[in-house]
Amino acid sequence: MIELTDVRKAFGNNHVLQGVNLTIESGTSMVIIGGSGTGKSVALKCILGLITPDSGTITLDGKDVTTGDRDAFLARFGMLFQGGALFDSLPVWQNVAFRLLRGSLARPIEEAREIAIEKLRRVGLKPDVAEKFPAELSGGMQKRVGLARAIAAEPEIIFFDEPTTGLDPIMSGVINELIREIVVEMGATAMTITHDMTSVRAIADNIAMLHDGVIKWTGPVSEMDNSGDPYLDQFIHGRAEGPIEAVR
């Protein structure tokens, strides 16, 4: 279980997180929604330790994430970045098997390559993609490779940062389905950031709405449409009128 308690983070005068409280139960898929610039990615990066919060605590299974063995902590995570964040200088299979080629999870090269090809197949890519470089792939294929990399070491927790941004609706649907399938199949805990409502409905067990640096509403996706929360209602229906200012 991941638990954020009163997490705050400011960049200069910009107070992005102003006391975030959120619980993500093990084995569930939590989707965080909210407008652009509301701190969704910052919250996610705080959990991973890529950004240090100014105050508050973040725990994983009851243990403070800032203490203990960092490598062992990160080995439990997989992450799909918004732009894929594939390493340009490495062929696709080495991107996917990156974690399996070095560090505590290192395997023999041939074994790592086989696992990479298997993971590529799992996300719908043919083995001949393995030898290509990321720059030779389309945006949708890059997302799939990023997804294959995120699941290569079979992590317990997977983060997805805007998994469908920049993709056409069909490819978005494919990625959403893949994410849902993989999370269910692996029994992983998932945390997704998006403002794509189709993704929310496809991926989420629970959702949390982040606005003005705090969680405005959280609950099961089935209750989203009847939440009675004006912020959530405005957001999911994409209305210009409401408590959320259209111009931020």
Next chain:
Amino acid sequence: MTVFMSFLAAIGRYVLSALAAVGRIALFAMRTVSHLARPPFYWSEFGHALVQIGWLSLPVVGMTALFTGGALALQIYAGGARFNAETVVPSIVAIGLTRELGPVLGGLMVAARVASSIAAEIGTMKVTEQIDALTTLSTNPMKYLTLPRVLAATLALPLLVGVGDALGIMGGFLVGVGRLDFGAATYLHNTIDFLENWDVISGMIKGAVFGFIVALMGCYYGMNSGRGAQGVGSATKTAVVAASVLILASNYLLTELFFSA
């Protein structure tokens, strides 16, 4: 009075920010070096950096040295002729190249080629979240990106300087024999007789320091690149300028250290 105080305040702010930058770079350098003693070490990244920084810089450093040696021979001959000292051309070319021009010009050429490329590469990796991705994949970016490049540049530059010295002396030899009517054997004798081991070694030590500076500046400004194309462009430009200025400043300090009476 108010204008004067504002002027002083502006200078103060500039000095403080410059000192803070020096502090940040010093800490970055110490963190980089400290990873030498802490495994893992990424040998394949080191090998790749060695090829990129050392081997692929050979043509530019070699051409620079060759032409500089030739031009130096012409200048020393013209200057020496004013007090009938034309015979010093071979020895001054050799000493000038090995002690000063070889390492400094080699360092500056590598700064232009390598500091820019490292800063642009790492800066792009930063803005496309590849650095964050490395961290989430349990790989320390300082170990994976910075240390191999800094170590490779520190080891490659002395070798490049050595090759540059030889080619620069050859440039002087070609001009001396071809244009200035020196006998080939006399030119070589004068070069070898006056050149001391320390002349060459001191230049190579300078090369190692310059290599360290070049890669460190590329990595530092790349890692601290701003967002977008403008951020990466600015990081690249600053890395080259900082590396060049630091090479010239450290060259003076090293010359003072090695050769002051």
